[in-house]
Amino acid sequence: MASNLRSKTAIVSKALTRPLPGGAFYAVSTQSLSPKHWVPSYSFYISTSSDTAAAAAAAAASSSSQSLHDKEKGSKWTRWFLFLPGAITFGLGTWQIFRRQDKIKVLDYRQKRLKMEPLKLNGMPPSSEILETLEFRRVVCKGVFDNGRSIYIGPRSRSISGVTENGYYVITPLMPIPGDAESVQSPVLVNRGWVPRSWRDKSFEVSQDREKSSSMDAIPVQQNEQSWWRMFQSKKQKTVEDEAPAITSVEVTGVVRGSEKPSIFVPANDPNSGQWFYVDVPAIAVACGLPKDTLLIEDINENVSASDPYPVPKDVNSLIRSSVMPQDHLNYTFTWYSLSAAVTFMAFKRLRPKNGRR
Template sequence: MLEYRQNRLRMDPLNCNEVSPSGENVDSLEFCRVLCRGVFDEKKSIFIGPRSRSISGVTENGYYVITPLMPLANDPKSVQAPILVNRGWVPRNWRDKSLEMAAADEQPSSIAPPSQESGKSSWWMFSSKKNKVEEDQVPTVKPTEVIGVIRGSEKPSIFVPANDPNSFQWFYVDVSAIARACGLPENTLYIEAINDNVDPSNPYPIPKDTNTLVRSSVMPQDHLNYTFTWYSLSAAVTFMAYKRLQSKKTRR
């Protein structure tokens, strides 16, 4: 399994527009790298966690942020359909700020609509500024290029709580549910961004490194190590109990 994933990650990245979002195709392409180009819709970001991260020996809680990458008009290299991108780990305050912004957007505006009189008196102001507005250049959206790895939904253990989209609580990756929450089709492609060259001046989000990607939560070798450890402990406890009982018998 480990070698299979490593070989997949060594392959040249595919163009994400060549990948069909059908379930069978995605399963066969899992751990393949893809190159995607578009613009992130930050307002629809989903935060998965909390997930801990050890930094210089200090454990810090944070979240994985998943953001839709949207197509760019008049850009032939852009994605043709939205995809979900796990951009990496971010501190807890990223989620707090996102929730605050979402709550502020839901509040009704306190600005009263202009009256008819003010509209009549200000029409000339709009007319005088019209030429200036036309001269101003419309700001262009800078595209973002992402290299990521095709992944599927996580399989949570029995100890992981259920996701609650209504309260913005996401404890594990459920691709179809996250896509619905973002207003996207359930079969939306999901990738995890990878980047070994993190800019120290702008470190967040921190994408997963390749070593983390190739290792699942519990690899087969880990199962073997756990089994050996528990059997060793059981044997040691049994031997100590036997010696203690034997010493009591000799005293009698």
């Protein structure tokens, strides 16, 4: 009896687990069997576990297909990013072309202005209101230099016979001559040119000596105001009379200029300590005790005395030169375009094997 039941149970289990051609299983209801022929539930559990495994495999395949699609979509954006450096370098090369055209116009404008006949400043008020109409125009002005209020801009290097020497640009106010119709009617700042460092040091020593002498002359005045005042006035008048013949007028031929535009690496000016690193015309005018709208003129006189070579005026050709000339912009254009072509070619070469495998 037990062996007969065991054989029937094996037949039912085998029937329940027999696969169909489509991969499904036979489903036999337990109601068609008599209670004594029921089999344990573990045979149905086996078939149910097989269905779950098949469903899990299908879900894994679907998720794998979705992740592959997302990866392919992301790779398209990655391919576009490979061409970004080429586009940027191409834009920089095009920008250099426009920069070159602007630089050519600026230098041509300066050259045409410098070829015009020089103007005389004695008949016009030199102020910054007419700076736009006078900039890069040659002018002639007559007056007297006030060396005691000179400003030194620098340090600025100068190459002489292959030897570089540090120095400064000296800016001195040119004062009007009373009663002279040919002189300027109001003060003008003149960039007289380059001077060595020793020139600036000597000027500071002279100014310090003047301050000491003026302070020593002021002490007797405080001690006995009535008696010493007359003596001081007579001494001052005598000094002015002695120095009057030594004062000589000068005629400056120069070019009207504006303030410099310093780079981010140039330190800020410090008027309180006398440190000037770039030309700021309004600030220099105020430091010299002049109005803010005072004009600045760069001396371009080429007649330099061999016995007194300093200051060295600026070369007029330096006014039609720039730190970056049009030819430099052209070289930069070729460089950027070449770099753009190179990185774009590398991007195509990087993508070609992927397209071939597909």
